[in-house]
Amino acid sequence: MKVKFDQPLQLDMDKKQTAQTTVTLLSQMLGACLLSCSFIIAKLGWVLAVFAFTFSVGYDLFVYNYLVKTSCYTQAQSYRQLTERALSKKLSVVLEISIIISYFSYLTAYIIISSSSITIFIKNVVGYDANKYIVKAILSTCIIFPLCLLKSLKQLSKIAAIAGIAIFTFSISIFVYFFIHIGSKTLCVTKDTQQPITYGLQAVPSVSPFMAFLYFIMYIPLLQGNFTLHNIIPPMVQELTGTPIMRQKIVSVSVVISALLAVLLYITIGILGASMFGKDIKDNILTAFAPCKWLWVDILSLIYAFVTIIAYPLVLYPIKVSITCLCKKDPYTQNGYRFQVLITAICLILNCALAMAFEAIVAICGLFSSLAGIVSYFIIPIWIVVKYPKIKQDNELINTTIADSVKSSTESSVYSEKLEVSTVQVDERVQEKVEVVISNGRKTGGIVAIIFFAFTCGVGVYMNGADVIKAFAT
Secondary structure (H helix, E strand, O other): OHHHHHHHHHHHHHHHHHHHHHHHHHHHHOOHHHHOHHHHHHHHOHHHHHHHHHHHHHHHHHHHHHHHHHHHHHOOOOHHHHHHHHOOHHHHHHHHHHHHHHHHHHHHHHHHHHHHHHHHHHHHHHOOOOOHHHHHHHHHHHHHHHHHOOOOOHHHHHHHHHHHHHHHHHHHHHHHHHHHHOOOOEEEEOOOOOOEEEOOOOOOOOOOHHHHHHHHHHHHHHHHHHOOOOOOHHHHHHHOOOOHHHHHHHHHHHHHHHHHHHHHHHHHHHHHHHHHHHHHOOOOHHHHHHHHOOHHHHHHHHHHHHHHHHHHHHHHHHHHHHHHHHOOOOOOOHHHHHHHHHHHHHHHHHHHHHHHHOOOHHHHHHHHHHHHHHHHHHHHHHHHHHHHHHHHHHOHHHHHHHHHHHHHOOOOHHHHHHHHHHHHOOOHHHHHHHHHHHHHHHHHHHHHHHHHHHHHHHHHHHHHHHHHHHHHHO
């Protein structure tokens, strides 16, 4: 009788954990990136853009499958620890530096988005044309900096939960505005210039095939940031309850569901937004709405500003801790806290200066994703895939635990053991030859993949760098 009651209870617990994990992973992927997907689709054309998004999420699902398994075998608590245990300590340090560089672009984007939203709200609602440089300076020094000085971010984490509400409301609003104005093919007539914003969406970019190919390549590293779960997968695998195989299954299923939902939302919102604005699209869709002067969008922009302001100290916190540890200091002592305050001030000054220089969030994030993403998005995940058989073999204790949990849930365990004994009796020399062939094949495939993605990152640095310089010049 006990087994009959325990099995439904365990099944309900697994379903609950799967649902909670899916929501957590989905919220990790969605956010400020949702504001720029329309710009990417408009620039690439919907055909190339859909292929780019599909390719990116397909690659991510492939490597995430191995990251989940490797996290289970190594019992790593973080992406860096996973890299250290699966590959090497030196590579884990390089990874941490690349993550810090990548996060720097997100912090800059947060200042740009929040300051732009506040400036637009003041102009459209209050009727005052605020200086954007002063807004950024006040926002950085008087609001964000004090929030970054908090030693406990628990309350901020709870407040940040409204980000999901903001994303849901924003998505619904895009749907509503699109279908309300689709009949007239005109989104609005701008209040200041009396120029109509008309619908329009190109299937392919209006450039040469070679330039279209370069556009496609340059956005691959940037799109990886839209679906990045590398940092959250290892702790997620360890924090769930249940057997190792069950935790692995829950995270694997949740990763697939959340990634598919995210790419569906990105493509849908991106196509609708790009269609509404046509040639008037901006890299921040909330900024593109500004000439219409609609109160609801202005309020939504202000909510997004609040969300990004709260997100800044939450994203900066692990960076401060990482830099403090890299400098051989204890982050939890008084001296460590003072050092973190210094890091906060330096980061905020640099972010604010970069945000004042230009507001091209897609170009900035694309540039930093190309510079740092070659390590965190491509080299390390691909090399973990290459070394996975060895990682699995080196963790015999964990493998035994997983095997036992599988056997206990199967009725044919006796037959499996007999089959395993008979299979083991193979000529060792043949086994070694097979292992060498597989290993060489995996290495060759891994090296080819790394070379390809290194090329995409190189193109991304060149193209996005040119866009940043162009934005700075204007």
